Amino acid sequence: MPRNIYDEDHEAMRASAREFVARTLAPRAEEMIEGKSIPRDIWLEAGKQGFFGLDIPEEFGGAGVDDYRFNAVVAEEMSRFNAATSSCFGIHSDVCPPYIVDLGTEEQKQRWLPGMASGELICAIAMTEPSGGSDLAALKTTAVRDGDAWILNGSKTFITNGYQADLVIVAARTDPSKGAKGITLLMVERGMEGFQNGRKLDKVGMDESDTAELFFENVRVPDENRLGPEGMGFISMMQRLPQERVGAAVSNVAHAKAILEETIQYAKDRKAFGQPIGAFQHNKFLMAELVTKIEVAEAYVDDCIAAHAEGKLSAVDAAKAKWWSSEVQNDVLDHCVQLHGGYGFMNEYRVARAWRDARVTKIWAGSNEIMKELIGRDLGF
Numbered sequence: 001m002p003r004n005i006y007d008e009d010h011e012a013m014r015a016s017a018r019e020f021v022a023r024t025l026a027p028r029a030e031e032m033i034e035g036k037s038i039p040r041d042i043w044l045e046a047g048k049q050g051f052f053g054l055d056i057p058e059e060f061g062g063a064g065v066d067d068y069r070f071n072a073v074v075a076e077e078m079s080r081f082n083a084a085t086s087s088c089f090g091i092h093s094d095v096c097p098p099y100i101v102d103l104g105t106e107e108q109k110q111r112w113l114p115g116m117a118s119g120e121l122i123c124a125i126a127m128t129e130p131s132g133g134s135d136l137a138a139l140k141t142t143a144v145r146d147g148d149a150w151i152l153n154g155s156k157t158f159i160t161n162g163y164q165a166d167l168v169i170v171a172a173r174t175d176p177s178k179g180a181k182g183i184t185l186l187m188v189e190r191g192m193e194g195f196q197n198g199r200k201l202d203k204v205g206m207d208e209s210d211t212a213e214l215f216f217e218n219v220r221v222p223d224e225n226r227l228g229p230e231g232m233g234f235i236s237m238m239q240r241l242p243q244e245r246v247g248a249a250v251s252n253v254a255h256a257k258a259i260l261e262e263t264i265q266y267a268k269d270r271k272a273f274g275q276p277i278g279a280f281q282h283n284k285f286l287m288a289e290l291v292t293k294i295e296v297a298e299a300y301v302d303d304c305i306a307a308h309a310e311g312k313l314s315a316v317d318a319a320k321a322k323w324w325s326s327e328v329q330n331d332v333l334d335h336c337v338q339l340h341g342g343y344g345f346m347n348e349y350r351v352a353r354a355w356r357d358a359r360v361t362k363i364w365a366g367s368n369e370i371m372k373e374l375i376g377r378d379l380g381f
């Protein structure tokens with residue numbers, strides 16, 4: 001089904017992202033799997049190509065493009081390569097910058113945004129803690145005022161880009177008596193005494209992404225690193241989660257679509273009982289269903305992209321896109337593995353890795369149960 005949300009400028013951006021994948025990422029796919037991260041020089045190259053500064057105003061080194069469709073085409077192309085690269089770049093370039101652009105002081109913007117746009121400062125956002133991620137308002141990391149600074153103590157886990165991060169947006173409790181209204185965002189920088197990036201966690205998928213624990217032991221964070229007003233951290237996160245969730249949905253659909261296309265080709269090439277395996281009615285009908293599921297999901301996500309580009313996407317609709325697309329993605333990829341037979345279980349086949357990678361999309365960016373909780377509440381329950 002033809003898509004109608006992108007014009008020729010978006011397609012030009014897609015072409016340059018596709019070229020970047022072919023020239024810079026694809027030849028180093030194995031290196032990234034083994035290193036469990038994206039090498040620094042690739043971050044710098046992506047910055048040079050302009051993939052990181054879309055949401056960053058020109059005066060701070062970005063492109064100042066106020067059109068989410070550009071972010072979406074880049075995310076689609078990265079996801080077609082693999083879901084991990086899309087998530088690492090997405091956190092750095094789509095999720096983190098709006099916090100600083102919207103909430104930062106002039107001095108903070110000058111200090112951090114140019115490095116984020118160029119890829120020199122890798123950024124992460126740390127909400128989840130070992131004691132829980134869904135109940136964000138219950139987070140335990142504390143920051144206590146001490147003159148012109150905050151003393152930060154606690155830890156975070158499962159943080160994308162956490163191992164390499166130079167700059168982390170940390171949600172900390174600054175007032176224990178105020179629940180959600182007692183949470184403040186602090187910018188923690190690499191090298192601050194008492195701040196430690198933990199090991200790269202051993203995951204069942206998304207091998208190329210660095211996902212780490214972060215430890216804070218009496219870290220002295222100057223008040224000038226506070227992002228936004230005291231006590232507004234929770235609300236700031238809630239306001240920006242729709243962008244993270246629509247980004248997740250874009251990636252989920254593009255990732256599954258790419259592997260499905262490859263699977264359809266495989267079903268044409270692979271023979272059993274003297275005919276292509278795709279010619280068996282069961283498989284033909286199955287692929288007909290999978291293509292339909294992807295296109296229907298894509299149509300809804302496209303509407304969300306277009307709405308978000310106009311600043312009109314609601315948190316509830318973003319939640320619908322996030323949970324539904326992740327279910328479709330997992331369903332489609334599971335069938336793609338089956339269609340590959342034994343090869344589908346071999347890591348050297350992209351389909352096997354994609355299937356493993358997809359599992360987390362039902363868990364992160366707010367679990368699918370939390371998405372349904374948000375949607376259910378909107379129904380008046």
Ligand SMILES: Cc1cc2nc3c(=O)[nH]c(=O)nc-3n(C[C@H](O)[C@H](O)[C@H](O)COP(=O)(O)OP(=O)(O)OC[C@H]3O[C@@H](n4cnc5c(N)ncnc54)[C@H](O)[C@@H]3O)c2cc1C
Pocket residue numbers: 091124125126127128129131132133134135157158159160161203206211360363364365366367368369370373
């Ligand atoms: C690879 C990876 C990367 C990640 N990257 C980041 C990152 O960059 N930054 C960050 O802050 N976090 C990140 N996360 C954390 C992720 O967002 C959390 O794992 C997620 O929010 C769930 O939190 P939890 O793991 O603590 O599970 P819990 O909150 O302990 O939930 C456990 C189970 O209980 C269910 N549950 C909880 N509450 C309810 C409820 N009210 N109703 C029904 N069911 C409920 C959940 O849906 C889940 O199934 C990442 C996670 C992974 C695995």
